[in-house]
Amino acid sequence: MTVDKLVESISNKSDRIGRTVNLMEVCGTHTMAAFRSGIRTRLPEQVRLLSGPGCPVCVTSDNYIDHAIELAMTENTIITTFGDMMRVPGSRGSLSLAKARGKDIRVIYSPQQALVAARKNPGREVIFLGVGFETTTPLVAWTIQNAYSRKMPNYSVLCAHKTIMPAMRALCDSDDVRVDGFLCPGHVSVITGAEIYKPLCREYHAPCVIAGFEPEDILLSIDMLLNQIISGEASVEIQYTRSVTAAGNKLAQKCVNDVFKPCDASWRGMGVIPSSGLSVRSSYKEYDAELKFPRIRVSEVKRDTGCRCGDVLRAVITPSECGLFKKECTPDNPIGPCMVSSEGTCAAYYRYSRIDE
Numbered sequence: 001m002t003v004d005k006l007v008e009s010i011s012n013k014s015d016r017i018g019r020t021v022n023l024m025e026v027c028g029t030h031t032m033a034a035f036r037s038g039i040r041t042r043l044p045e046q047v048r049l050l051s052g053p054g055c056p057v058c059v060t061s062d063n064y065i066d067h068a069i070e071l072a073m074t075e076n077t078i079i080t081t082f083g084d085m086m087r088v089p090g091s092r093g094s095l096s097l098a099k100a101r102g103k104d105i106r107v108i109y110s111p112q113q114a115l116v117a118a119r120k121n122p123g124r125e126v127i128f129l130g131v132g133f134e135t136t137t138p139l140v141a142w143t144i145q146n147a148y149s150r151k152m153p154n155y156s157v158l159c160a161h162k163t164i165m166p167a168m169r170a171l172c173d174s175d176d177v178r179v180d181g182f183l184c185p186g187h188v189s190v191i192t193g194a195e196i197y198k199p200l201c202r203e204y205h206a207p208c209v210i211a212g213f214e215p216e217d218i219l220l221s222i223d224m225l226l227n228q229i230i231s232g233e234a235s236v237e238i239q240y241t242r243s244v245t246a247a248g249n250k251l252a253q254k255c256v257n258d259v260f261k262p263c264d265a266s267w268r269g270m271g272v273i274p275s276s277g278l279s280v281r282s283s284y285k286e287y288d289a290e291l292k293f294p295r296i297r298v299s300e301v302k303r304d305t306g307c308r309c310g311d312v313l314r315a316v317i318t319p320s321e322c323g324l325f326k327k328e329c330t331p332d333n334p335i336g337p338c339m340v341s342s343e344g345t346c347a348a349y350y351r352y353s354r355i356d357e
């Protein structure tokens, strides 16, 4: 179906439903794609797209950034990280600031480069900042397996990996926001498979469609969600069939399960969500930066910047409802992570939304 036909179909179905429906794009890549392609402006008013907590950088807590900076201050360390993490504010500044003060912090493009840095610097400790959802985790697990099999003593991961399902469940449990259906994250689902979303349908009666990233994919997925809402059903459907299967990537899942185990994790704005994080298993404990540098303990410092990223991440407000949006807070001077990350909701609104939104 063409984009025009899909928009028409969505409009007709929205009229049949006759009320506002809130559909959440869980993943930051969907948020950006929906803005960039102009989809948001073509949807009927009654179909609202809410942005969810699926930007890994945005949900990383202040405390983790503080901890990473403390590690950078430690003698003989090299910190390796993805570029998006550099400007995320912790309670005492950012990694960029620490780098400007002379600390050895290097931006890399794949976790494998962290291993290469460890191999090239045998006399120094190389620490990778392990942040990300199921899409990134298998590669990081692989670096740990690799370091283990090569007996590399100078590599470790400061682990803040998260899994998306517990966060989606927490949103369903929350009284703040009503979600009528989920556009489930395409990249994450390539690894996890579609089956993991079934509890959302069973326990919360939430329709789920795993969506691709082209404009037609997103529109078709919205259309599929409206079909479920009209029929009163709640099931998991795969729109992104060219990449996602029911069971997912078993090899990647095995690698992750070998290296990591579930743990409680702190999410920016959402607090601690049980079993929503991953920590390094004891069989690989020498690659866990938290255990390797036990004297580093950073207490959380509460700052009141006025940033409402927590509410944005839970879709309680849109970025334009934050008093700092486009005033004090811009991509050149981000106050919160949602304005820093390339997948951040505030950054997407800043770049693509209309002035009056």
Ligand code: SF4
Residues within 6 Å of the ligand: 306, 307, 308, 309, 310, 312, 319, 322, 323, 324, 325, 326, 329, 330, 334, 335, 336, 337, 338, 339, 340, 346
């Ligand atoms: S506009 Fe800036 S300060 Fe406000 S919620 Fe977004 S990132 Fe935080």
